[in-house]
């Protein structure tokens with residue numbers, strides 16, 4: 273028996289449809305989902321009439337809350353994807369399908385980078401923008417502090433571009449800094465880990481899980497099911513009640529619509545906008561350009577401005593592409609409707625002729 277509230281479910285998430293029971297997607301397999309619901313961990317499939325064909329219900333992803341028709345002798349049927357409070361998406365590998373959510377309903381985004389490799393500031397800025405846009409709260413975690421001697425300096429450098437986001441240096445080898453994360457690692461909260469391969473994402477999950485197993489054994493003896501597997505696209509429930517979404521493909525996250533995210537991640541840059549003499553200033557060499565002036569004075573670091581422009585450009589490209597794909601889908605739909613109509617007419621005429 274599972275109380276879905278322990279999975280972060282809030283009863284007011286469902287208003288109507290009380291005959292269906294709520295569940296959370298804990299893993300995504302091909303066309304089949306592992307779910308947590310009041311009957312335990314089980315499997316479900318999207319209900320065909322709702323998700324395929326004419327239905328346009330959003331396909332669920334890891335972390336989604338859904339409604340199901342429970343089936344105790346086989347796969348349950350998913351009837352609705354509940355509104356998401358946060359999500360990350362990437363371009364759907366199936367051509368023409370637009371964007372695809374890869375993780376949903378997380379509270380915090382752990383942006384992870386390693387202190388012993390070159391700290392890629394641009395990548396962190398990009399992740400910050402995506403995180404603010406996603407609806408989750410970003411936390412920057414700099415890993416492998418045991419390997420870098422000058423890490424306080426690196427932390428300060430990252431804090432400069434983090435615009436208020438908390439930055440932590442940790443080591444899963446020595447345990448350094450891990451206690452600083454406890455403010456976020458609370459029961460019913462969901463984290464998603466963002467970071468390049470090798471930065472130590474799995475090591476962090478293991479470190480957190482190991483700790484739990486030691487302290488939790490005495491508290492929750494009945495919950496001994498080892499769910500700490502490394503299968504991809506998974507929501508891992510730690511014994512502490514914290515959930516972690518571990519999903520590949522975060523590298524392909526698209527800058528879909530990041531207008532909000534850019535503003536949050538680059539508040540220090542955007543506050544200078546709109547102050548130029550000319551309304552349509554391109555900030556090149558126009559007279560009275562406020563941007564040029566703060567760049568020259570050093571009030572705005574050139575790298576920050578460059579990053580901002582680059583991400584804005586990337587976002588515009590993605591937006592246009594999203595628009596383009598949407599248009600294409602609409603076009604295909606209208607063609608499909610026409611040919612269906614034609615077939616229907618043809619069919620009925622055929623029948624009449626018989």
Ligand SMILES: Nc1nc2c(ncn2[C@@H]2O[C@H](COP(=O)(O)OP(=O)(O)OP(=O)(O)O)[C@@H](O)[C@H]2O)c(=O)[nH]1
Nearest residue numbers: 416418419443444445468469470471472473474475
């Ligand atoms: N010295 C040191 N090494 C670490 C630390 N954390 C992780 N590592 C090592 O870094 C390597 C990569 O760690 P992983 O946890 O697998 O990294 P990951 O981000 O999960 O990588 P992917 O699964 O490829 O995405 C392993 O060899 C770890 O032992 C740390 O705090 N200190």
Ligand SMILES: [Zn+2]
Nearest residue numbers: 548553555561
């Ligand atoms: Zn200007």
